Amino acid sequence: MNRALHISVLFALLAAAAACREPLPQVTLADTETPPSSSAEKRLLRIAIAPMESAERSSRHYAEIFEAVGERMGMKVQFLHRQTYGDILALVQHGVADAALVCSGPFVRAEHEFGAKIIAVPLRAGTTSYHALLIVSAAGPIRRLDELRGRSFAVSDPLSTSGLLYPADLLRGSGESIGSYFSRVIYTRSHDKSIRAVADRVVDAASVSDIVFDRMVQQEPAIASKLRVILRSPPYGPPPLIVHPHADPALTARLQQALLHLHEDAQGRAQLAKIGLERFSPAEAVNYDAVRRLDRGAWGDQKR
Known part of the structure; x- marks a missing residue:
């Protein structure tokens, strides 16, 4: 589980994995940054955005929200983009990203592989689910x-x-x-x-x-x-913001609070509304069991 594999996975291998339940594609962190060490650099909030949308669209949709969160925390936000969900999970697993916004499927994989935790989920049209x-x-x-x-x-x-x-x-x-x-x-x-x-x-x-x-x-x-x-489809748990289970608890708590209170002023509500969100909510009431069942059906209990 701790070994890093290739970041560029051939499409043919992905197709074979999807059809034949071969091991999931792996990634390498060779092109990622070493976690910052100076006091100035530590003020960076490193947010990875999974490619649910293309990088250009993701940046456009989420930049304002997380920059507003960073302002509330007194931190500068660094956005990390990669080409696959597996690459994004590796950034969280190896401490290169402080948090990542991912799809429900990658969260369930990350939960299975290294115990990833959810700190907030988006509320859209009055519901914390999607189809x-x-x-x-x-x-x-x-x-x-x-x-x-x-x-x-x-x-x-x-x-x-x-x-x-x-x-x-x-x-x-x-x-x-x-x-x-x-x-x-x-x-x-x-x-x-x-x-x-x-x-x-x-x-x-x-x-x-x-x-x-x-x-x-x-x-x-x-x-x-x-x-x-x-x-x-039936409803599934929404794309959550996740962290490593051993992430800095103080930073995680500040990030969570900034997200949960973002909707409480007009500027925050306007930024959320631009991408069809009402607010962020705690994840306690969100059920990902349906996604866990789908994950087991596709991959069983294997880890990467």
Whole structure:
């Protein structure tokens, strides 16, 4: 579990892992920074953002929120981006990031592998949950999952709940896998790219987060007319902000309090509203058992 592996995982290996339950892709920290040592550098709050959306969109959506949090804490924020969820988890595991905003699937993996803890979850439209959406082109005839056999499919990341774990679970019940059911699988590395791949008819279908889908439709209304939602998953625990179990407890507590109180002034509410959030909440009442079941179905009890 403590050995670091490759940061650049071939797409073919990812496809094989998704279909055949081979070990999860590993990462190396060769290109990451050594944790800062000087007193000035220690004032940095290092936040990793998982690629649920492309780096450009993630930076645009979350920069204001975490910079506001940093101001409340008297700290300068450094954003860390990587290409895969596994890479982001490695930053937390090895102390390169103080906290990371991740999807529910990566959290469950991190919880299993090194005991990651949630410090806050986003509240959206009055709920701390989200759904996976199975989408196809609105210009085509497909309206059911069984019509997708032999078609092409886009996956955002092999650790993604909505991008892979949910559709894999749908197929597992009939003895199929992502690799056996679809004729071609591509890895896009973010939900917005999967959505665009379907809208542009690069692939026939994808399973994506409704958080990213709703945000894209709000920002680009024309894209909605190009897409058809044919399945909606049960609710899953939302993308949480996680920390290592041995992270600095004082820093973790300050970060948590800054997030939980961000909505209490007009500026904070406006920053949250820009990305469709109402506030951050404690994670005690959030249930990730459904995601844990999907994770076990895909990977069993194996660790990377």
